[in-house]
Amino acid sequence: MGRNDGYNTFPTRVREEILDRDRYQCQVCGRLGPERGGNIDLEAHHMQEDPDLVDRDHPDNGTTMCIPCHHLVTHRMTVDDLPFDLDGVAAEVNLLYKDIEILTYLYEHGPATTSEIREVTSGAARTSIIERLWTLMSVDRKVDSLDEPLIDKDLDTDEWGYPSDIGRTVRCRIPESEEEMMDRLRDELLRRLLDAGVSRSTVALFFGRSRRATFYISKRAGALRIPFDDDEHPNMVMDSDEFDEVVDQLVRLFQESTA
Structure with a gap:
């Protein structure tokens, strides 16, 4: 999928300078490292990787993150990680990294319930996942080149999947009650x-x-x-x-x- 499976770390001296400057606190979630009485391990994250734009290992290019937040930020997927082409859609709709994770999982594993999808996304709350599922299901409202939604929901199984994998859609259905x-x-x-x-x-x-x-x-x-x-x-x-x-x-x- 093109993910980066490891971190390019700062030199030890620079890492300590960054953590000390940030008072040993994750700048994403706010949790504290052992140096301040917390119980979470901290790392220094490169904010910019392009050496043409910045001195990569300068302290100003670093920020403090706990290991879970660092993993989440570093391993976020992009539209380029999808096993199919969505460049045209991505140009018109703001696809989040959670959307990419959802689309990839459904492509590789077939229809799935909300709970199953939530288990494979990056620490997202159930409500947040459902919002993204509804969003992906309505993308064809915004993208003229699409004649069907990116994903659909099955009326009988309550599973989400690609339209070709869905039996009876919940879309455009008049409720019986x-x-x-x-x-x-x-x-x-x-x-x-x-x-x-x-x-x-x-x-x-x-x-x-x-x-x-x-x-x-x-x-x-x-x-x-x-x-x-x-x-x-x-x-x-x-x-x-x-x-x-x-x-x-x-x-x-x-x-x-x-x-």
């Missing part, structure tokens, strides 16, 4: 208001959700997509034009209230 349908419409409304430029704090207050929760909800709504064109379904309470009008009215209302 009216309650779930209303939840989906509410989520889509939240997403549309954010996309229209309404402030996240205002949207969070309007829907009675935390500001943090609006990130997750908007990503999920973008991935699932409500099929407004299926207006024959008994649970489809409004068509696309009617929903657009609701969005426009609320956007105008919020704009007037902040004018």
Whole structure:
């Protein structure tokens, strides 16, 4: 995968100078080394590797990290590590290192549950992983060259995978219960208001959700997509034009209230 499996260390004297300057504290997570009563081993990390840009082993090019943080930062994957070409997508969408890990794992191992995916990603919380999964599932909204999502979710197995590996997708599905349908419409409304430029704090207050929760909800709504064109379904309470009008009215209302 093109990962770097080892560290190019600073000379011992420079390493000690960097750790002493940073008061033996990891500059990423804040944990302390034994010199200050902590129990975590510390290392000096090169911030810039290009010798044409900086004196590589100068103390100013170093920062203190604990071993777990140093490993995480040094071994992060990039789009170049993927076993397939995503350069066109990467140019239009900000793919995070967690996205690369997820895409690589699903490519090599096939469909997997959220828990299985979380186990192979770099120390990410479950909510964070689910957000990235929803994001990858909605990339085709932003990239014109894609006619399907990067990943999909199986309705029957609850597993994530590449579209060709998925049986029945959860996307563009009208829920069977009216309650779930209303939840989906509410989520889509939240997403549309954010996309229209309404402030996240205002949207969070309007829907009675935390500001943090609006990130997750908007990503999920973008991935699932409500099929407004299926207006024959008994649970489809409004068509696309009617929903657009609701969005426009609320956007105008919020704009007037902040004018």
